[in-house]
Amino acid sequence: MELSPKQAGFAPGRLDRIADHLNRAYIDNGKIAGAQVAVTRRGHLAYFKSLGQMDRERGKPMRDDTIFRIYSMTKPITSVALMTLYERGYFQLNDPVHRFVPEWRDQRVWVNGEGPTMQTSKPRRPVSMRDMLCHTGGLTYGAALAALGAPDSGHPVDKEYARIGVRRGDGEDLKAFMQKLAKVPLRYEPGERWMYSLSTDVCGALVEIISGKRFDKFLVDEIFGPLNMRDTVFHVPREKLDRFAANYRRGPDKKLQLMDDPEKSAYLKEPTFFSGGGGLASTTADYVRFGDMLRRGGELDGVRILGPRTIALMHRNHLKNGKDLTEMAIGGFSETANEGVGFGLGFACTLDSVTSGSIAGSDWYWGGAASTIFWVDEKEDLAVVFMTQLMPSGAFNFRGQLKSIVYSSIAE
Numbered sequence: 001m002e003l004s005p006k007q008a009g010f011a012p013g014r015l016d017r018i019a020d021h022l023n024r025a026y027i028d029n030g031k032i033a034g035a036q037v038a039v040t041r042r043g044h045l046a047y048f049k050s051l052g053q054m055d056r057e058r059g060k061p062m063r064d065d066t067i068f069r070i071y072s073m074t075k076p077i078t079s080v081a082l083m084t085l086y087e088r089g090y091f092q093l094n095d096p097v098h099r100f101v102p103e104w105r106d107q108r109v110w111v112n113g114e115g116p117t118m119q120t121s122k123p124r125r126p127v128s129m130r131d132m133l134c135h136t137g138g139l140t141y142g143a144a145l146a147a148l149g150a151p152d153s154g155h156p157v158d159k160e161y162a163r164i165g166v167r168r169g170d171g172e173d174l175k176a177f178m179q180k181l182a183k184v185p186l187r188y189e190p191g192e193r194w195m196y197s198l199s200t201d202v203c204g205a206l207v208e209i210i211s212g213k214r215f216d217k218f219l220v221d222e223i224f225g226p227l228n229m230r231d232t233v234f235h236v237p238r239e240k241l242d243r244f245a246a247n248y249r250r251g252p253d254k255k256l257q258l259m260d261d262p263e264k265s266a267y268l269k270e271p272t273f274f275s276g277g278g279g280l281a282s283t284t285a286d287y288v289r290f291g292d293m294l295r296r297g298g299e300l301d302g303v304r305i306l307g308p309r310t311i312a313l314m315h316r317n318h319l320k321n322g323k324d325l326t327e328m329a330i331g332g333f334s335e336t337a338n339e340g341v342g343f344g345l346g347f348a349c350t351l352d353s354v355t356s357g358s359i360a361g362s363d364w365y366w367g368g369a370a371s372t373i374f375w376v377d378e379k380e381d382l383a384v385v386f387m388t389q390l391m392p393s394g395a396f397n398f399r400g401q402l403k404s405i406v407y408s409s410i411a412e
Contacts, residue, residue, distance in 0.1 A: 204276020
């Protein structure tokens, strides 16, 4: 890959600070095994670097084509997939989800109590398609976030997820998932709050229901194939196993612990549940192509996935009355800070760089549970992808640190 930092408008040598910082602060001292970073601007690859190891136990260095678990960086891809159907006229953002899932007509909202004494009420309005894209529909993650390092809320609604058996694991499918969700009370009135949730898994199910095509096949036909994202998959084929990174957790002693051995990983088997909220593995090169498509307003290399006005609509703040997440969010776990940050149709968006404390003021982004991150900034004509495999994602502020380095390197 030819690097062109000068053509991309970066000051000479400034982006080299990325590797210096990651090696000094994280890799040399063993806080992470390795990482990979790509920066594109004005259509030029300005920076690409593979650092450290992809598999510490086997002593394997990070490869340029390493395959990573991207977890919640699946969400923007799923959101784009659903919006391709919006562009074809299948739904409007304010349409109720029960138009496609009749069981959702009878949803209720939690008022108080739990178990047999729980009191619920009819929602003031139905859950909408926009709510599912925005995480404003009253869904939660149940107890699933505990596996990602978040504290168990103990909330009565989350207990109902467990009692009814809402899950995304082996043996489940999207149809059963949607039917079970219909029985769980909403945590809050639709549109009134924001809570990181299973909403994007619902978006994946809606893609399958509306298109009539299995969700994974739809992604291949409509996004991965056209964009030449050859390594973005729900399961890693055996012939690519030597490229699959190990996944680690930060232990109580602050040392790395192997969490998912690539040679024993569940990713080696095709799932029954294709999770639009967190099921994909990918490469930096593939996700750069996805990010560049977004940066260019929905088109890349002559292939158009979405129209530019749709992309613009997706990264506007859709929270009620233009509020930020400090005013809307319930719960402290997500892939973004709340201050000065809004949320669109699948992406967080910086509303105010001063309030957010970020050098970036026009970016939109998301991340994944293993500390992977990406962002796009149309104003700066910029896309950045960072890959590593460390859980939980809140261990270190990779996003803020990389933004400081990248944006301060722009010279024109």
